Amino acid sequence: MTVTVPPRSFLNDGEHYDACHASRHDDLLFWIKMASEARRVLELACGTGRIAIPLAVKGSQVTGLDDSDSMIAQAQRNARGAGVDIEWVKADMRSFDLGRDDFDLVVLAFNSVNLLLTLDDALTCLRCARRHLAPNGRLVIDTFLPSPxxxxxxxxxxxxxxxxxxxxxxxxxxxxxxxxxxxxxxxxxxxxxxxxxxxxxxxxxVYYPSELSLLVQQADFDVVAMYGGYDQRRLDALSRRCIFVCSPLA
Ligand SMILES: C[S@@+](CC[C@H](N)C(=O)[O-])C[C@H]1O[C@@H](n2cnc3c(N)ncnc32)[C@H](O)[C@@H]1O
Structure with a gap:
């Protein structure tokens, strides 16, 4: 049997990812605002640290989790270049245990939730996130709004x-x-x-807002805010993004 190795691209390679997304900054101020009072931040599916690194530069203690060696290697190089110390963890966001429950913010940015291909995968990921959050912590999920x-x-x-x-x-x-x-x-x-x-x-x-809402509730979260863009506008028919801010139920 011949196994075909996919070519290196922004999907699987950290250097390609950065070259492809070099000009993508539209969500950074939003994440900096979300993390402004978060001492400890966990980013799931962190890629090359596009978001994790600016949050560390702003003073949060950041853990970045990704299942790709290539993305993590590039993230380590980027963090060294930015002069910040970040804990990088190679793990699957559907089943991870970092042995702590003190994160103030868990970030699931830039359509990474969409990589959870089944509802079971989404639930196990959300439940893992829930277990790692401090009682007053927040999980923030950013996906695209699937308009026709x-x-x-x-x-x-x-x-x-x-x-x-x-x-x-x-x-x-x-x-x-x-x-x-x-x-x-x-x-x-x-x-x-x-x-x-x-x-x-x-x-x-593709996750619809009502589906995401049910999933986070099943994982023991309350949805405390929903936004339709990085400027925190209301989620409505014209929105391009669908952003959920969730707090763990006691
Ligand atoms: C769209 S990139 C997002 C990277 C980063 N959050 C950003 O905003 O630039 C998605 C990342 O998810 C990672 N990934 C995909 N499936 C994963 C899984 N099951 N567990 C952990 N990471 C995963 C990929 O390796 C990739 O780095």
Whole structure:
């Protein structure tokens, strides 16, 4: 049997992730505000530390958890560059035990909740988050609001340049299966370094606000605020984001 290794891309490689998301800062002020009174912060699916590092720079003690060696290695390099000390943990956000229950804030940012492909996965992740929170702590989840337009099939071209100057060009097709509530991204990745193009696929679960609300309640949280954007506007029909602020039930 031949096993095809997916090409390196922003989906699986820390250097690619940073090159692809270098200009994504629109959520940072929101997270800094959410963490302003949080001494201890845990970010689940932290990637390369795009959010964890600025929170540490602002003075929180941050733990970043991710299941990818490559993302964590890049996060460690980025934290060294920023001069901050962060605890990086390689673990699966669906089942982790850090042996503590004193986090003031657990962050699930930038559609990472959508990587939980089943309701069981979502519940186990939320219950783990609940166990790690201090009694007055908060869990904040940021996902996209799945408006009908947002779920239409589309073709995308994504391009970015790596630090060694290799240009990565990705042609991608987004599709949606409404029965499974799964949105898929099929990628063909090409590099200017001459390596042969390769393909990869990412599936995400689309979470609707009422579904997310039920899930967090089942995991013993109260929803204390819902926002439709990083400026904390009301969640409504025109919102692009769906942000839940949850507090653990006593
Ligand atoms: C969209 S990136 C978000 C990174 C970061 N939170 C940010 O906002 O830039 C999603 C991250 O989730 C990680 N991931 C995917 N499934 C995971 C799992 N089951 N447990 C932990 N991390 C996971 C990936 O390795 C990737 O780094």
């Amino acid at each position: 337009e947002r779920l239409l099939a589309e073709d995308l071209e994504i391009a970015y340049v790596l630090p060694d100057d290799a240009k990565i060009t990705i042609r991608a097709r987004r599709s949606y299966d409404p029965a499974a509530q799964i949105r898929s991204l099929d990628l063909t990745v090409a590099s200017s370094d001459g390596s042969p193009p390769g393909t990869d696929r990412q599936d995400v679960h």
